[in-house]
Amino acid sequence: MGQAHSEEVRSKEDITAELAEKFARKCFEPLELYCFKDNFKSLADNQQHIRYLKEDVIAKFLELPDVLNVSPVVFQMLSYIGAFPFLEDAPAVLGFEQMIVCVAILTDRYTKILAKGAATRRKLLFKSLAVYDRKMSEIEKRPASPTVEEGDEATKEAGSSGTTTAAAGRSHAAGFAVDEAGDDEDDGGVEDADDDELVLAALNSLDLNDAFKAGDLHAASTHGAMIPADNFRRLLMLLLLVAPLGPQETLSTYAERVRAGDALDGLRDTADSILSSLINVERAPGITFAQFRRILPANLPFLFEGFNALFEHFLFSRNLDFTKKRQQSTGGGSSSSVGSPPSSPPAIRRVRTSSSSLPPLLPDNKGHILNPNLVSQLSFFIPGNELFRRLRLLYSGADAGFSMGSFETKSSSSYHHAQGAEGIFTDSLPPRRFPDGSPAGRSEDRVIFGVLVKQPWRAAHRECFGDADTLLFQLSPVHDVFRASSVNQNYVSFAKAPAAFPGATASRHPTLRTLGPVSLVIDSSFEFGVFTHDYTSRGGAFATSAARRHDFQDRFQVDNIEVWGCGGDDEARGQRERWEWEQREAEARRRINLGTGDREADRALLEMAGLVGNNRSGGSMS
Structure with missing residues (x-):
C-alpha cells in the first residue's frame, strides 16, 4: 500500500529524471556518459538556473548544412522526443535529461532496456515530425470517383490524348505512392491501441503501477496528423547525406555533396524520388501515418539508420585527448548522478578515427549511373555495411561496350555474344x-x-x-x-x-x-x-x-548498364581466383582428345587428369 501510494504522488519531473538516469546507466558506456556531460556543459545556455540546448547550437554542433534548412525540422523532432514518456507535454525544453532520452532513442540504444520493435520507434518518429491539421489531411481522402465537372475535364483530356476516360483516370496518378483516393486505411483503429507501447514499456521499466499510466497518459493520436511534404524532403536530403556517416566522422566530410549547383540538385532529385513513393505532392500537402506505416517497412526499412552515427556525436567529446590513456577507474562514471558535472574521464578505451583516412564511398572517376546519392538511397533498404566503401565496378556498358559478351566477361566466368x-x-x-x-x-x-x-x-x-x-x-x-x-x-x-x-x-x-x-x-x-x-x-x-x-x-x-560487386579486396581476390581456376579447367578439358566412343574409358582418362571425381563433374560427357 505504502509503495503504491508513493508511486502515485511522484511528479513527472521525478519520473523523467529517473528514466534518463536509467537510460544513461544502461545504454551508455562510462566514457560515453562522461563525453555527453562534457558536451552538454559546453553547449548549454543557462536561464533561471535551467540549462538547455537551443536550435542553432544543436545545428552547429551536428554540422547540419545551412543550405538544407533542416535544423527546424530536427529541432521539432528533438523537442517532441525529449518529452518522452509524457508526450502530451511536447514540445519539451531540451535540458540534460531530455537530451539523454533523445540520444538513447535516436541511436537505438534504448533497446537495451525497452524490448520493442522498430515499428514502435517508427511511429514515435512520425509523430515527432507531424503537424496536426485535420482539414489538410482530408485533402488526401477526396472521393475517388470524379464529380460531373471533373469527369467532363477528364473526358476532354482523354479525348485530346486519344485515350478513354477510364484510362485517363487510371493513369493520372501513375508512379506515385498514393493509391486511388479513399483506399488507405484509417489512421487510427487498432493501431491507436498500440500507440503508447514504447511509453508503457518505459514506465514498466520504472515499476510504475497501472493506475498512474491510465490516469496520466494522453499522447496525441495520429488522427489528422501528417508530415508536411517540404519538411520531409529536407529531412530526406539530410538522411541521404548522413547515411554513410561513421563513428566520429564529421558531416563536413561530405560538404561537396551539398554545394550549390549540380551536386545539390542531384541530392534534391534523389530525395524527390523517395518522396514520390510516399505521397502525391500534387494532391496532398503531407504524408499521413497510413502511408508512412505501409510503405516504410517495405521500401525504406533502414531510412533512419543514419541518425545512429549523427547523434552519437554527443557521446564523443572534442575536448578529450584520445592520444593519451588515463588510469582512473571506470566505476565512478556509472555510479555518479546522471546530472552531475563531468569529473575526470574514465580510462580511454576508444580510438578516434580520421575520416580523411577512409577510402571514398565509390571508386574515383568510375561509373556513370551509381553516385554517392544513389548509394545512400540503396542503404535505405540494403544494409549500409554491404555498400559503403565496399562497391567495385565490374562492368559499365559505356566503357566496355553494350554486348552480352562484354557483360559476361566482366560479370561472370562464361563467354557468349549476341546482338x-x-x-x-x-x-x-x-x-x-x-x-x-x-x-x-x-x-x-x-x-x-x-x-x-x-x-x-x-x-x-x-x-x-x-x-x-x-x-x-x-x-x-x-x-x-x-x-x-x-x-x-x-x-x-x-x-x-x-x-x-x-x-x-x-x-x-x-x-x-x-x-x-x-x-x-x-x-x-x-x-x-x-x-x-x-x-x-x-x-x-x-x-x-x-x-x-x-x-x-x-x-x-x-x-x-553497370554491374557493381559488393565486397572488399578479399572477396574480389577470391572471386578472381575462382574464375581463373574455372577457365584453366575448361581449357584443360578442351585440350584432351577423347573420341574413343567408350564412356567409361573417357571418364577414367578424365579422372587420371584430375578433372572429374573428388566433387568435380568435368562438364557434360554426352
Whole structure:
C-alpha cells in the first residue's frame, strides 16, 4: 500500500529524471556518459538556473548544412522526443535529461532496456515530425470517383490524348505512392491501441503501477496528423547525406555533396524520388501515418539508420585527448548522478578515427549511373555495411561496350555474344496494356532500375538462379522495392535469346515472350528494356509494390548498364581466383582428345587428369 501510494504522488519531473538516469546507466558506456556531460556543459545556455540546448547550437554542433534548412525540422523532432514518456507535454525544453532520452532513442540504444520493435520507434518518429491539421489531411481522402465537372475535364483530356476516360483516370496518378483516393486505411483503429507501447514499456521499466499510466497518459493520436511534404524532403536530403556517416566522422566530410549547383540538385532529385513513393505532392500537402506505416517497412526499412552515427556525436567529446590513456577507474562514471558535472574521464578505451583516412564511398572517376546519392538511397533498404566503401565496378556498358559478351566477361566466368535490334525486341513483347509508371509531368525523366543478386552470376539456359534475398528495385523517378517471393523462385534468368532479368520467362510462342507479373527484361543487345508491374495478379517471383497499388509498365531505351560487386579486396581476390581456376579447367578439358566412343574409358582418362571425381563433374560427357 505504502509503495503504491508513493508511486502515485511522484511528479513527472521525478519520473523523467529517473528514466534518463536509467537510460544513461544502461545504454551508455562510462566514457560515453562522461563525453555527453562534457558536451552538454559546453553547449548549454543557462536561464533561471535551467540549462538547455537551443536550435542553432544543436545545428552547429551536428554540422547540419545551412543550405538544407533542416535544423527546424530536427529541432521539432528533438523537442517532441525529449518529452518522452509524457508526450502530451511536447514540445519539451531540451535540458540534460531530455537530451539523454533523445540520444538513447535516436541511436537505438534504448533497446537495451525497452524490448520493442522498430515499428514502435517508427511511429514515435512520425509523430515527432507531424503537424496536426485535420482539414489538410482530408485533402488526401477526396472521393475517388470524379464529380460531373471533373469527369467532363477528364473526358476532354482523354479525348485530346486519344485515350478513354477510364484510362485517363487510371493513369493520372501513375508512379506515385498514393493509391486511388479513399483506399488507405484509417489512421487510427487498432493501431491507436498500440500507440503508447514504447511509453508503457518505459514506465514498466520504472515499476510504475497501472493506475498512474491510465490516469496520466494522453499522447496525441495520429488522427489528422501528417508530415508536411517540404519538411520531409529536407529531412530526406539530410538522411541521404548522413547515411554513410561513421563513428566520429564529421558531416563536413561530405560538404561537396551539398554545394550549390549540380551536386545539390542531384541530392534534391534523389530525395524527390523517395518522396514520390510516399505521397502525391500534387494532391496532398503531407504524408499521413497510413502511408508512412505501409510503405516504410517495405521500401525504406533502414531510412533512419543514419541518425545512429549523427547523434552519437554527443557521446564523443572534442575536448578529450584520445592520444593519451588515463588510469582512473571506470566505476565512478556509472555510479555518479546522471546530472552531475563531468569529473575526470574514465580510462580511454576508444580510438578516434580520421575520416580523411577512409577510402571514398565509390571508386574515383568510375561509373556513370551509381553516385554517392544513389548509394545512400540503396542503404535505405540494403544494409549500409554491404555498400559503403565496399562497391567495385565490374562492368559499365559505356566503357566496355553494350554486348552480352562484354557483360559476361566482366560479370561472370562464361563467354557468349549476341546482338539485337529495337524492332526485334519490340515485336517479341506482348501488346501494351498498362500505362507508364512515371509520375505525371516527369515521364521524360530517366528511369533507374536495379537488381541485388547475392549468388554468383551465371548463364541460365535451363534454370533460374537467385535466392530469397534477391531484390528488384527502382531508384528514379520513383523509389520502390520489390521483394522476392517464397513461392515462385524463378528470380533471375540469363541467356542469349531472350535475355531475361528477374521474374520473366521465355514464351513457347516463337516471337512473343512471357513477361512476369513483376519483372524487368533487357534484350540481348542491352539496348532496350521493359519493366512490368501487374498489380492485379498480385505478383509472381517478386511481390507487388507497397507504394503503387496499380498496374503500370515502363518501356525504355537503355542508356547505360553497370554491374557493381559488393565486397572488399578479399572477396574480389577470391572471386578472381575462382574464375581463373574455372577457365584453366575448361581449357584443360578442351585440350584432351577423347573420341574413343567408350564412356567409361573417357571418364577414367578424365579422372587420371584430375578433372572429374573428388566433387568435380568435368562438364557434360554426352
